[in-house]
Amino acid sequence: MGKYFIGVDLGGTNIAAGVVGDDHAVLARDKKKTKAAGGEERVIERIAKTVLGAIEAGEMDKSEIGGVGIGAPGAIDIDKGEVINAVNLRWNNYPLADVLQKELDLPVTVDNDVNVGTWGEAVAGAGRKYNDMLGIFVGTGIGGGLVIGGDLYHGHHHTAGEIGHTVILGDAPKGRRTLENVASRTSTANLLKSLILSNHASALTEITDGDLDNIRSGALKRAYESRDPLTVEMLHQTAEYVGIAIANTLTLLSLPCAVVGGGVTEALGEDWLKWVRKSFKTHVFPHELDDCPILASELGDDAGVVGAADLARRRLA
């Protein structure tokens, strides 16, 4: 059995692979475009290339690799290694583990991409002191993962953790009710754009060179740090909503902590996270949970690779 395991973060746009040691250190990496439009076989070929690229980058031999863990988007049947449904790859009931195992001649295990990110933070990141935690990632969308009793929790339909799709504004019009509807980067950027177009002044106009269709996390960070009033108001509102969803989850599950990551969180940092914490404290129940730590993710983009490699080590070794 090899001493290293490979973690793969399979996204709709990019594939990242890393060779990971038993101390969770990423020793070597590779990254390629997914080219999902090319179909399943093309994507498999590109995953295999990325995995082999990472091994090569580490000047290792395939015999040193114990197995490959993949975080893939959508609902995953981890026992079968199947992607049940991944909208952005257009995959349905695709036997990813089996196909890739043949392609690479290495054992393969699969889990959901947000789950593996959560797992990375749980074993080697901000949640490593806790046996139970919520992982929540605020970026283009909002995803979540649950660690319960020291294991990832998948649920009956293999879709657990969909915190972005929980309703927090039940009286709002359709399309403005869920956490993702009102607090993802996409929804925040759209709302900012429409406010600016209806004559609200904002530093974002200058920061984006007037390209308001393209308000990315970096632009939000610059506007937030320059204390642009419109951006600050909007992002404190999203922090309020994120805090509510975390409070709801910890209230329902009596979890001892939450780890917050994703592009928006990383761009805005502690200044923003303290507003999330304030909202959490206001809304959580009972008071015993007031002091649950709401932690910033520590692994950033590596959370998926580290988590997937650790799942491979546990499941395949």
Place this chain on the structure above:
Amino acid sequence: MGKYFIGVDLGGTNIAAGVVGDDHAVLARDKKKTKAAGGEERVIERIAKTVLGAIEAGEMDKSEIGGVGIGAPGAIDIDKGEVINAVNLRWNNYPLADVLQKELDLPVTVDNDVNVGTWGEAVAGAGRKYNDMLGIFVGTGIGGGLVIGGDLYHGHHHTAGEIGHTVILGDAPKGRRTLENVASRTSTANLLKSLILSNHASALTEITDGDLDNIRSGALKRAYESRDPLTVEMLHQTAEYVGIAIANTLTLLSLPCAVVGGGVTEALGEDWLKWVRKSFKTHVFPHELDDCPILASELGDDAGVVGAADLARRRLA
């Protein structure tokens, strides 16, 4: 070891005890007032009397009883058998299992009252075909319990299941944000009262003989069944909110079913529950969960006694 187990439902007002066979049938019962104001020792004495009363009612001998399970309000440490905090009994860190064990000379186990009701429905009621479920009880307040992987789920602070305290109207004023704030019988009755006092016509005025401080489930049932427009509108709104909270829970945990009970649910029946289901379907994610059954509780007031007795059988036998 005795062949029967006793389940006790300890409420702020009443104590109900039942002798339960291994087929979950309640063979004999007794009921007394809690008299919580009399202090802990008085309540213990009354629990013991109720337990012995149920044994006597069944013409059984104490030697036939294998143990006693109690559902108590508040946060419970099930390993220690302690009531950590029960507001309506004014108990803090009270070693209920130990004290009652000495008083009765029978082994005793304790769990939260809503948990034991959920467990009753899970083992002998509407949820018996499912290994995972949400139990939600809509009455004076709104409580919930979670069965995950065939076991009650308690969480890190022993307070899991507090669905009534999750926020579903994040933009509403304080006191109107949580499920319990807007869908318990208490909140529904208060809102109806204030609407009627501000000159909205309602059959409730006649049904309650003008005593609008006392709109109980029976009055709601009569007004709802007579299609009083104000009551119907209000109760369909509460059904919408209850459906949202169930959807949020099943979305987050990917559970295969929910069982809905409590005084309001039992009074209004399937006519009301179909509005809960409609809301659930609108709000749950992903579509794989659309068809999860939202079931009416089957055990009614017996759920707690049956669940507590079964927990005693499992933990003490």
